[in-house]
Amino acid sequence: MSGAPIQDTFDAEDGPRVRVRIHLNPKDRRHRWRQRQVIPPPVEVWALLDTGAECTCVTPGVAARLSLPVARFRMANAPGLAGLTGALVRDASFTIVHPAGGRHDLVLPELEVTELDLAALGYDALVGRDVLARCVLTYNGPAGSFTLGY
Amino acid sequence: MSEPLKPFPEAWKPLETEIRAYYRALPQLLADGEAGRYVVIKGDTVYDTWDTFRDARQYGYEKFDDGQFMTQPVDPKMLGVLEQFFGPAPVAAPAPEEQVA
Helix, strand or coil: CCCCEEEEEECCCCCCEEEEEEECCCCHHHHHHHHHCCCCCCCCEEEEEEECCCCEECCCHHHHHHCCCEEEEEEEEEECCCEEEEEEEEEEEEEECCCCCHHHCCCEEEEEEEEEECHHCCEEEEEEEEHHCCEEEEECCCCEEEEEEE | CCCCCCCCCCHHHHHHHHHHHHHHHHHHHHHCCCCCEEEEEECCEEEEEEHHHHHHHHHHHHHHCCCCEEEEEEECCCHHHHHHHHHCCCCCCCCCCCCCC
């Protein structure tokens, strides 16, 4: 554990959410810098902590704002959306933003994120089990609160 | 009667050429014992395989100026997945016969 966990409240409809920062991964940033291409600023959005998601997901809109490079394809099972569907996996860097400041953030410089149209669910991103595997998530349903340590 | 092909997934369209190339190459890659490794494909050209996704991505970023290429695990399950969009997979070439003294 790297410090104080994130502690927050949630309502049952939205579920536990954290602020996340998505950006190009360092390899891609170096590559674009060498090619004299524009490097967009990182994008910050709210993300649902989703133990039902195998992998971390972002919306096509977030991927497009950053021009995240496509890495591969996969089948994704999204019961809340279209069920089993084709999806693209993109290279990214991914940060869970701690409200107390940058030194408490969980920074993952290289993470594959799956692009899924989450708009129907009202989210810009899902934090899946690939990231939660590094965390301790405590979900207090009756109190409507959660803590996330890492 | 064979099943009619399903429409290619809209989400995969940016990689359609690479996915076709992957499907064509997959039987041979599997026959060559490459399952579990990562293959780099750009356009319809299949490059090499690497032990890790990270190594394969590194190779691609160094090789391709536009940074656009696919890095896919060599996965036998994908034969069944892709068959529904492209039809039966090509057959791998038989291994060369061993020389008998």
